[in-house]
Amino acid sequence: MSGHGAPGIGFGTEEKSRAAGMKVAIVAASWHTQIMDGLLAGALRGAADAGVENPVVVRVPGSFELPVAAARLAAKFDVVVALGVVIRGGTPHFEYVCQAATMGLTDVSVRSGKPVGFGVLTCDTEEQGIARAGLPGSVEDKGHEAITAALSTALTLAALDV
Template identity: 65%
Template structure:
């Protein structure tokens, strides 16, 4: 696992409308990701709207509606754990491509907090829980807010 090289982002998102879209599969991991995102957004002075969807496959459509409904940033949280079928590959590809498309087509940043792991322990190690090595929910939230602020600067000067 590599957390090395991650930037330290201190952002003030006061006034930003941020929507967190979160899958419901793998409750323990998702609880950690949501808590990490909430901590990061609170530190950034943002009070998010949280929307739950069944799984990671459904994240792009919820993110698209949020982006088109006036969100300044979206944080997408989910987890897909490899199993014995190609289902993992299809869901990971669809979620990644779908969320990328939302960001590019709407101009609204999407913080990517979708864990794609080989097993549950890898997900737990990244979930921001006590004993986790990384907090991907917080990282996704910080990235979404920082990018929204960067884009705000571009829109003012261009």
């Protein structure tokens, strides 16, 4: 796992006032409940840290379903954050789901022009997911990172529209 080299993105008073007015949606998969609960809690904490109140949370069955929900949400929200976890098994299913989620969410972002925070963990083991889920004892908080990156990107894009 590597958080090494991650940017130090934070929200000062000006950024919080700009982010507070954004409509934010979080779409979260349902597989691996403990990990997903941590990712979702981190994203909600990140929204609050940025001054965003009441982000909409939508749950879907798994990571494969994230892109279609994100596409629908991107039409009505300024920022979408996708959260999921895929744990490697003994079949190629892992690669198919990871690729579909990654390509699908990238496509949603590019086509909509809206930031889509990528909080999809692709892990070899459940322990790796727990370590990245922002739970007590976790070494990383990928839900918080995903929403912070998406909001920061939205603020950057809004400044380009000036």
